[in-house]
Amino acid sequence: RSEIEWVRAGGVLRDAFGRRDKARTERIRHELQVQVVERERTARWEAHETRWRAMQSSTAPIRFVEFPWSLKERLSARDLSALTRCAVSNFLFESLEVRANTTTKRERIRSSLLRWHPDKMSVVLSRVVPEDLELVREGIHVVFGILKA
Numbered sequence: 001r002s003e004i005e006w007v008r009a010g011g012v013l014r015d016a017f018g019r020r021d022k023a024r025t026e027r028i029r030h031e032l033q034v035q036v037v038e039r040e041r042t043a044r045w046e047a048h049e050t051r052w053r054a055m056q057s058s059t060a061p062i063r064f065v066e067f068p069w070s071l072k073e074r075l076s077a078r079d080l081s082a083l084t085r086c087a088v089s090n091f092l093f094e095s096l097e098v099r100a101n102t103t104t105k106r107e108r109i110r111s112s113l114l115r116w117h118p119d120k121m122s123v124v125l126s127r128v129v130p131e132d133l134e135l136v137r138e139g140i141h142v143v144f145g146i147l148k149a
Contacts, residue, residue, distance in 0.1 A: 038098045080142060088143055
């Protein structure tokens with residue numbers, strides 16, 4: 001554990017003879033980088049799930065930009081062009097690459113299909129503000145179409 005902290009602080013490990021052990025140091029640096037990426041991916045997925053739960057349990061009106069779209073970045077404008085197959089797929093599957101993950105790709109697709117099915121969204125759509133309703137409905141169909149393909 002102390003070697004990891006030493007490398008994290010910028011130190012270089014040494015072998016039994018006092019020489020710099022670049023290979024071992026680089027392995028630990030690589031592992032630290034992997035851990036950072038995995039934490040970011042897990043945090044993004046958990047934030048997305050939290051937004052979904054909050055939206056479903058709330059009774060407040062929903063705007064297009066507040067909708068928990070399956071993307072790495074939240075949409076800031078009323079524009080569906082960011083909902084591409086690549087962007088949605090990358091977001092949905094990136095957290096599956098985390099080593100501690102136990103969800104399969106098939107399970108993620110199935111749960112996402114159930115979540116995004118247009119027939120299941122009627123309760124949510126009833127709370128969307130009128131000026132955003134058609135855009136949200138179209139976005140739901142776009143995401144569902146991506147998931148079905």
